[in-house]
Amino acid sequence: MADMGVMALLLGLALSAYCAIGVIIGEKIGRAELVVSARRALYMTTVAAAVASGALINAFVQNDFSIAYVADHSNTLMDRAFVWVAFYAGNEGSLLYILLTLCVISAISVWFAPKRLARSMPWTIAILAIIQLFYFGVLAFAASPFELLETVPGDGRGINPLLTHPGMFSHPPLLMGGLIAITIPFAFVSGALIAGNYGDDWVDVARVSAIIGWGVLGTGMLLGAWWAYTILGWGGYWAWDPIENVALMPWLVMTAFLHSIMVQKRRGMFRMWNVALLNIAFVLAQLGMFINRGGPVVSVHSFAASTLGAIFLSFMLASLVFAFALFLWRMPQLKSDRAMESFVSREASFLINNFLFLAVMVVTLWGVLFPLFSDLARDVSVSVSAPYFDRVNGPVLLGIVVMMGVGPLLPWRKASARSMKQWLVWPTVFGLVTIGVLIALGVQRPVAIFAFGVVAFVATSIGEEWWRGTIARHRSGDNWALAWWRLVNGNRPRHGGYIVHISILMLGLGIIGTNFYQQRTDGALALGESLVLDNYRIEYVDNGDSSRPDRIAQWAEMSVYEIDPKDYKQEISFAKAQGSSGFILKDNTLRPNDELIDTIKPWHGFYIDFNMASVRSGIRSTVVEDLYVIPRDFLADGRVSLAVSINPLAWWLWASGPFFILGTMVALWPQPAVEKRPTRKRLKREPEGDI
Amino acid sequence: MIGPRAIHTSPKTVIITVLMLSFLLGLAGCVRESDITLEQRSHQLGGELMCPVCDGQTIDGSNAQIAVDMRLKVRDLLDEGLTNADVRDYFVLRYGQEILAAPERSGFNMLAWIIPVLIVTGGIGIALLSIKNMRKSGLKAQASGGLSIAVEQEQEDLTHYLTQVDRDLGISSFTNLRVDSDNESDELDDSRETKTPEKTIS
Numbered sequence: 001m002a003d004m005g006v007m008a009l010l011l012g013l014a015l016s017a018y019c020a021i022g023v024i025i026g027e028k029i030g031r032a033e034l035v036v037s038a039r040r041a042l043y044m045t046t047v048a049a050a051v052a053s054g055a056l057i058n059a060f061v062q063n064d065f066s067i068a069y070v071a072d073h074s075n076t077l078m079d080r081a082f083v084w085v086a087f088y089a090g091n092e093g094s095l096l097y098i099l100l101t102l103c104v105i106s107a108i109s110v111w112f113a114p115k116r117l118a119r120s121m122p123w124t125i126a127i128l129a130i131i132q133l134f135y136f137g138v139l140a141f142a143a144s145p146f147e148l149l150e151t152v153p154g155d156g157r158g159i160n161p162l163l164t165h166p167g168m169f170s171h172p173p174l175l176m177g178g179l180i181a182i183t184i185p186f187a188f189v190s191g192a193l194i195a196g197n198y199g200d201d202w203v204d205v206a207r208v209s210a211i212i213g214w215g216v217l218g219t220g221m222l223l224g225a226w227w228a229y230t231i232l233g234w235g236g237y238w239a240w241d242p243i244e245n246v247a248l249m250p251w252l253v254m255t256a257f258l259h260s261i262m263v264q265k266r267r268g269m270f271r272m273w274n275v276a277l278l279n280i281a282f283v284l285a286q287l288g289m290f291i292n293r294g295g296p297v298v299s300v301h302s303f304a305a306s307t308l309g310a311i312f313l314s315f316m317l318a319s320l321v322f323a324f325a326l327f328l329w330r331m332p333q334l335k336s337d338r339a340m341e342s343f344v345s346r347e348a349s350f351l352i353n354n355f356l357f358l359a360v361m362v363v364t365l366w367g368v369l370f371p372l373f374s375d376l377a378r379d380v381s382v383s384v385s386a387p388y389f390d391r392v393n394g395p396v397l398l399g400i401v402v403m404m405g406v407g408p409l410l411p412w413r414k415a416s417a418r419s420m421k422q423w424l425v426w427p428t429v430f431g432l433v434t435i436g437v438l439i440a441l442g443v444q445r446p447v448a449i450f451a452f453g454v455v456a457f458v459a460t461s462i463g464e465e466w467w468r469g470t471i472a473r474h475r476s477g478d479n480w481a482l483a484w485w486r487l488v489n490g491n492r493p494r495h496g497g498y499i500v501h502i503s504i505l506m507l508g509l510g511i512i513g514t515n516f517y518q519q520r521t522d523g524a525l526a527l528g529e530s531l532v533l534d535n536y537r538i539e540y541v542d543n544g545d546s547s548r549p550d551r552i553a554q555w556a557e558m559s560v561y562e563i564d565p566k567d568y569k570q571e572i573s574f575a576k577a578q579g580s581s582g583f584i585l586k587d588n589t590l591r592p593n594d595e596l597i598d599t600i601k602p603w604h605g606f607y608i609d610f611n612m613a614s615v616r617s618g619i620r621s622t623v624v625e626d627l628y629v630i631p632r633d634f635l636a637d638g639r640v641s642l643a644v645s646i647n648p649l650a651w652w653l654w655a656s657g658p659f660f661i662l663g664t665m666v667a668l669w670p671q672p673a674v675e676k677r678p679t680r681k682r683l684k685r686e687p688e689g690d691i
Numbered sequence: 692m693i694g695p696r697a698i699h700t701s702p703k704t705v706i707i708t709v710l711m712l713s714f715l716l717g718l719a720g721c722v723r724e725s726d727i728t729l730e731q732r733s734h735q736l737g738g739e740l741m742c743p744v745c746d747g748q749t750i751d752g753s754n755a756q757i758a759v760d761m762r763l764k765v766r767d768l769l770d771e772g773l774t775n776a777d778v779r780d781y782f783v784l785r786y787g788q789e790i791l792a793a794p795e796r797s798g799f800n801m802l803a804w805i806i807p808v809l810i811v812t813g814g815i816g817i818a819l820l821s822i823k824n825m826r827k828s829g830l831k832a833q834a835s836g837g838l839s840i841a842v843e844q845e846q847e848d849l850t851h852y853l854t855q856v857d858r859d860l861g862i863s864s865f866t867n868l869r870v871d872s873d874n875e876s877d878e879l880d881d882s883r884e885t886k887t888p889e890k891t892i893s
Contacts, residue, residue, distance in 0.1 A: 241747050269825075340825035348822045355818035362814075363807040370794070370803045378799060381789040383741045385749060388793035392807040520734045522762070579729025579770070613754055632754050 002067050005055035005146040012048030012103075013136040015041045020129035027122040035122050042110060042125055045132055046103040053100045056093060056145050060086050066152045069093060069145040075156035077550055085168045086159050091293060091308070092145035094176060098289075099135040101177045106132065109184050109209060116201050117192070124191030131183055134315055143308055158550050161607040161614040167227035171220055175247055178217025179285045182250055184209040185257075186282040186323070189275055193326055198333040200264060200271075206278065207261045208668060214254040215664035221247055222507075222657050229650070230617055237514075237653060240389035242368050246288035249361045253281040256357035259350045259407075262493065267412060268337030269347060272327075273354070275334060279323035284361070286316035291368075342414035349407035356400045363392050390515070398451055401508060404501050405458035408465070408494070426464050431457030448516035455505050455512075462498050488666065496667025503659035506652045513625075513649025521582030522632075524639040530561075532568060533582035533644050536627050537561040537594060540640060546603070553605035554634045560600060560620055560627060564593035582644065602631040602642075626650040733766045736778055739792050740765070749792050 019041035026034030056069070060083040065071040073093065074086040088097040106128040113121055139145065163172075185206040192202040224244070225237035238244060257277040263270045290312035340347055367384045374382045409423045434456035438449045466484065473483035488495040523531045530539040542557035565572060568591065575583040600618030607614065618629040628650070630643040727735075737751030742758040750758040750765075761782070768778045782790045794800035 236752060239747070239752070336825070339828055340822050342826070343819075343822055351822060352815065352818045355814040356811075359811045359814040362810050366806055366810070367803070374794075374799070380799070381787065382794045382800060382803075383789050383792055384794060384803065385741065385747065385792035387739050388803070391793065392804070396811055519731075521730060576728065581728050581730045615754075632759075 001055050001059045001062070001064055002146040002148055005052045005059075006140070006144065008048045008051035008055065009136060009140040009144070009146075012045050012052065012099075013133065013140050015045045015048060016129045016133040016136055019045065020126050020133055023122045023126045023129065027126075038129075039110065039121075039125055042129055042132075043107050045129075045136075046100075046107045048136075049096070049100040049103040052139075052145075053087070053096055056096060057083060057087055063156070065154075065156050066148055067145075068147045068149050071149060071153050071156040073156070073159055075158040075550065077548060078156075078159050079164070082159055082164060082168075085163050085172075088172055088176070089159055089163055092139070092143045092147075094172070095135060095139055095143055095293075096145050097173065098176050098180050099132065099139060101173075102128075102132055102135065102180045102183060105177075105181055105184055106187075109188075109205075113188075114201075114205060117188070117197070117205065120188075120192040120195035120197040120202070122191075123194040124187045127187040127190055128183065131187075138308065138311060142311060157609055158607075161551065161605065161610055161612055162232065164614075165227055165231045167223050167230070171223040171227050174216050174220030175224060176220075178213050178215075178220050179247065179250065179288055181209070181213030181216060182254065182278075182281050182285045184213065186278050189278050190323070190326055193275065193330045196330075196333075198271075198330070200268065203261060203265050206274075207258070207265065210254055210257055210261070210278070211664060211668050214251065214258060215661065215668075217247065217251050217254070218664075219657065219661060221251065222654075222660065226654055226657075229653075230619065231614065236386075240364075240367075240386045242291055243288075245364050245368050245389075246284070246291045249364055250281045250284040250288065252357045252361045252364075253277055253284060256354040257281060260354050263347050263350050267347060269340070270351070271334040271336060272331055273351075275327055275330075277354070279327055280358075280361075283316065283320045283323060286312070286319050290316050344410060344415040344420065346407060346410045346412050349403060349410050353400060353403045353407055356396055356403065360393050360396050360400070363396070364389065367392065398454060401451075401454050401458060401504070404504065405454070405461040408498070408501075409461055423461070423464070427457045427461040430460040445516045448512050451508070451512045455508050458501065459505055462501060466498070492669050493667050496663045496665070496669075499659055499663030499666055501663075503656040503663060506656035506659065509649050510651070510653030510656070513652070514647045517648040519581055519646040520643070521580065521645075522641070522643050523582065523584050524635060524641040525584065526637075526639045528588045530585040530588065531582055531642065531644060532563065532571065532585060534646055535563050535565060536646070537563045537585070538600075538627075538629065538642075538644065539588060543634075543640070546605075550609060551605045551607045553603065555601050555603040556618075556631060556634075556640050558600050558602070558618060558629065559596055560598040561590070561594040562597045563591065563595075567591035567593055598627075600627075600629060602629050604631040604634060604640075621651050623651050624648065729766070729769045732775065733762065733769050736765050736769075736775055737762055739779065740782055741790055741792050743786055743790065 019038045022034050022038030022041065026032070026038060056067075058064075059067050059070045060074055061080070063070070063074070063076055069090060069092050070086075073089045074083070078086065086093070088094040110121070110125060110128070113124070117124070188202050188206050188209065192198075221244070224247075228239070229237040254277075257274060260270045260277065261274050264274050290309065293308045293312050342348065367389055370384050371382050374380055405427055406424075409420070411419070431453040435449055435453035438452055443449055466487065469487040470480060470484045473486055474480055478486060519534055521531070521533045525531055525538075525540040527540055527543070530537050532538075537560070539559045539561065540556060541559050544555055544557075546553045546555055571583050571585070575581070598620040600620055601616075602618035603616040605614050606612070613633075615631055618631075620627040626647040628645045628647050630645075632641040632643055634640050734751055738749050740750050740761065742748050742750045742753040742755055742761070744757055745753045745755050748758075750761045765778055768781060773781070779791060783795075788795065788800075794803045796804050
């Protein structure tokens, strides 16, 4: 198996090298057949990568522990379903997975590339082939997953316990796939620039491929947050960890790009800007690869840590130089067709939104790099973690949400005062009413109240637009559902965008709720004891052992009661006096109004070989709030030590996922030919004179 | 040809609005420490102190023994009546600045906080300036009978005509609706609203 894998990698290396050289020479000396043959070589690299991946997966299936990577990342005890996870559980395998993804999406996008890009395709293929060449080279020489062990161990070390979670089937592949997918729009645009294809021919293909990569990356991040919430026992879902940040940064830039590419598509403006955004996103994705594989910052995600730092740093710098040299070279040709007409127009609002996204990105980058900078500048180590990023990025992110409510309401070119007033009345009213109601209800934390007001403002602005559009169609005879469906169908990029905006609002609700209103308490319970926090009583009723040879594991069963605080007046005031949020009850007699609402089974495991603990939190989730119980440890005296929290609105974080995916799909779905009105488009293009 | 008045917004108004909004946000950021229980404060502090042996985790999130001990210590110190700042200082003295999850706002570390402010204000400033410049260049081109506006005007007439054709043919039954202005027909809508751009731009 190992030999086959190595051969496949070397073959892939040769093929991608041939492809890159062949396509460039063929294009330069005008040999069409060489270009065609090189293009076919690009398809064949996919086969090479697939064979190598197949060889590795097969080695896992057969428990071939003579291969170091297999011995390191699996054992005979491992659930066979996790073979797929083990495949990318470490540095070498994840690189192979990334390469496989790159090859597959390269082949698909070259195959389906529109005919009008024929002139720039050779260069696009060359760029894709060079990037593939890099990965084949790294895999073949620097980080081979097929390295053999001299003495074959009887059993492997096992998979990293943190990865044995259903979320791991999708989170890492989506995240890595999303990052590498940024290569595709980058290759299309760079190819067009090299070929001197300055028109907007690449806009559609770049937009579609960018949305796919962006959607995949966003979904991957959300799944990662969900995984952290349910398994890691950090008590959180997003820690502004360097590895999280390097995935977030390209996503932010891509988000900016997806907005401003619409301006180019519709108005022929922002060409330079769009190219620059794609370049930045691509370089940031390479930065992510670098920091992930042995970068200079500490992170909780050290799954792929390796000594490849220097190689990936060089590749990142090379892509930076290439992308921006190309950009500067072709910049004079990337003029806008039209001028900006007003500060109050959709173009202008998109540009401001772009700068806000970039600001968050640069600030995050600054936060990631500041410890390095401090080390170098004055030899003092500092940490930059969640409290910093919350403080510096929070306000800007809120600003972006405000723009999300205003921007889409503005027409292209210029807004009139009357229409603006007309459109902003209801959102503003609802935003203010929300703030007023929250204050009247005695809700604390002014920032959060303001943020809720902003969410209401944006939600109303979307609702208003849908309402008016639907009602107008309804009047012309459609029933309500059909009317709304026709509205969405009539302009999918726009309404898909709205659906994504709604998912962001849901995410916002969850972020505000959990960040500002979380209640926490810690305590250790013996069997029969209960812990009370707010209006929950958690009674420790049973426990059990689920150890296996590779781990010591226990679960605890807890009954969750909803209580009436009146029954517990004495204890509550006593706890308050002590400065505690919760308290422990020694006896298990129930009070009159206690009502059993749920049973949770948190689990705690310790993996001996990895010297690592892994937990499953016990979660009772409702739309309003999550009761979240982390078993920190099972103590020697039989008690279980718990971190209990109430996370308001956490449900909305995960509910946003399906909407995010749905919105992305709607925005991607091709427009039917009739609505595209090709005649008009062609007429519109002619005056540009750049084809 | 009489459209509603276009909004005249100078960059100054926009900047003032932005400044006022950020001021309000800043005001809203002042949360009183006294409202919350000691336990909440200790959790909050736990989120501000890094666990010295774990990569990139705070003591609040970590299950390592040292994190457990540090959490207890934080609570003890708070029980003794120390302020949050005192507790932070206590740990900085023993573990160095690295123990803080966010750099202090003083001395060299001030850079960590100032630069983001510069980035954000600079970013917004550049955005507004470039919009202004893009507007100006458009006006100039127009003044000298530049191509772009002329082309646009021509296209607009064409758009009108084509939309009319579409409507007559019944291809798209809803082009006459105001809503959904981003549809392919929105250039028609926009032009209807803000006819004669020459007059409204000033």
